[in-house]
Amino acid sequence: MKHLVTLALLASLSLSASAGPEEDRAAFVQFFEKRFPSVAVEEHINGAYALDEDKRKQWEALESGFPPYEDAVFDGEALWDDGPYADCFGGSAAVKQSYPMWDEQQGVVTLELALNNCREANGEEALNYADYDMVALSAYIAFESRGQAINVDVPNDQAMAAYEEGKAFYYQRRGQLNFACSSCHLEMAGNKLRSERLSAALGHVTHWPTYRAKWDEVGPLHKRFMECNDQVKAKAFDLQSVEYRNLEYFLTYMSNGLPLNGPTTRK
Amino acid sequence: MIPNFTGTLVLGVLLSSSSVFAGDCAEADSLIQKAQGAYAAVDARGFAWVPTETYLADAKAERTVDACLDAMIHAQRALDTANAAMKQADYENTAWQSRVPK
CATH class of the missing domain: 1.10.760.10 (Cytochrome c-like domain)
Structure with missing residues (x-):
């Protein structure tokens, strides 16, 4: 009986992990709808500024003048x-x-x-x-491309394999600090990491390239991936490596339907 | 003029310390090689850690100037972190699935 329960649990786990992209996206969106019931889904394209009113005002002031990008x-x-x-x-x-x-x-x-x-x-x-x-x-x-709704697809089994690689990467813990992308931007989204509000993963891909004050320049999404990996003491991959392209594929699919709003500014 | 007894003692100390030194360097070489192999294996799986790279680079630099005791310490740390990263890679091979929203 105990074995049967274990088998059933394992089977359900494996089924949910290998759901199709559209099921994944629906569950992903639903997660953030439940987590932030007062934030409209489309608002997440503004990252942490959708979750922090004070920071949003500062950001809007920066964007309305002569934005650095x-x-x-x-x-x-x-x-x-x-x-x-x-x-x-x-x-x-x-x-x-x-x-x-x-x-x-x-x-x-x-x-x-x-x-x-x-x-x-x-x-x-x-x-x-x-x-x-x-x-x-x-x-x-x-x-x-601003205002266009993201519309990427996963057309065949090979594409699905790349999508699955990107998905696994997103949820796998890495580095000496043992963090996954999802640790900060899914499980802890909305919390503060020191003085910074952690943004939701939904909409993460809509605004690149981005001027980051920390970089003092406009940079691409993969540079941010590298920075995240480095922050948790994981060896980063190269810009446009297969790993990061697959990760971008998965993450972009999760934001399908959201409007593009790049380039923009971030701290 | 150093008395014979003192001279023998000094020579003995020098010889024994140099033999320990040589042993340290052989041990450092062996550890560096092991750590390099462990690092390459975990890197191939995409789970290498930054500190492993740093420890390994330090160990190699120290070995080139015959600071073999320091090289041993850093090579051992490189090996330990590479092994820990490999355990992480093994665990994360399936553990990630439990984090996917359902």
């Missing part, structure tokens, strides 16, 4: 106009809502990877992912 958007527009990008992306820069997307050859293709694919297809050298030009281009595309 503005130069990156202007520079990105100039790069877009001078480069082959319009041809690669169907004439419009408002494309961020469809990334990451699945590709049979390359696996998860993020916007940054697609930009480099475009450059290489047109005889230009790929940019380093930490390069300012890459950040500026993605800032311009993010700006042009």
Whole structure:
């Protein structure tokens, strides 16, 4: 009898962990609806500022003046106009809502990877992912994509495997401090870590690249992943590594339907 | 002029300390090799820890200047943290599933 109960528990655990992306997303959204009943789901695109009124006022003041990402958007527009990008992306820069997307050859293709694919297809050298030009281009595309609802899909079994890898990464504890991404941004979301309010994972991908005061520059989402890993004393992966692309894939799917609002500013 | 007895004593101390020194260096080399292997194994699983890298780098730097006792200490810490990281990787292979919202 004891064995039967154990088996049933294990089976239910394994079923819930291997639910499809849409079931995962529904449970993810529901988690935050229950956790923050007074916060509209769409508000989570503003991160910790959806949960902390005082910090929100400071942030809105910063955004309403001359936001520090503005130069990156202007520079990105100039790069877009001078480069082959319009041809690669169907004439419009408002494309961020469809990334990451699945590709049979390359696996998860993020916007940054697609930009480099475009450059290489047109005889230009790929940019380093930490390069300012890459950040500026993605800032311009993010700006042009504002208001578009995220719409990524998981079209086949291979894509599903990448999604599952990203999902496992999100919930696995790492580093000497033994933290998962979900430890801070799901289990402890809304609590304070020293003086900082922990944002909800929902909407985490909507506003990149972002000007972070701590970095004193606009930087990409994967740089934030690296920083998070480093903060818990886990060895970080490279920008645009398979691990981070899969993680971005999972996390973006969790925010499907939410409007894009990048670039923005964070502390 | 050092008396014969004192000279023999000094020589004895020097010889014995140098033999301990040589032993430390062999032990340090062995520990560094073990720690490097353990680190590579856990890194391949995507669960390497930053302190392991730091301890290993310190141990290697100390070994190059023959600070073998320090190298041993840091190599042992590198090995211990790499082993702990591997236990984490094993545990997290399935434990993460319990954290997924249902």
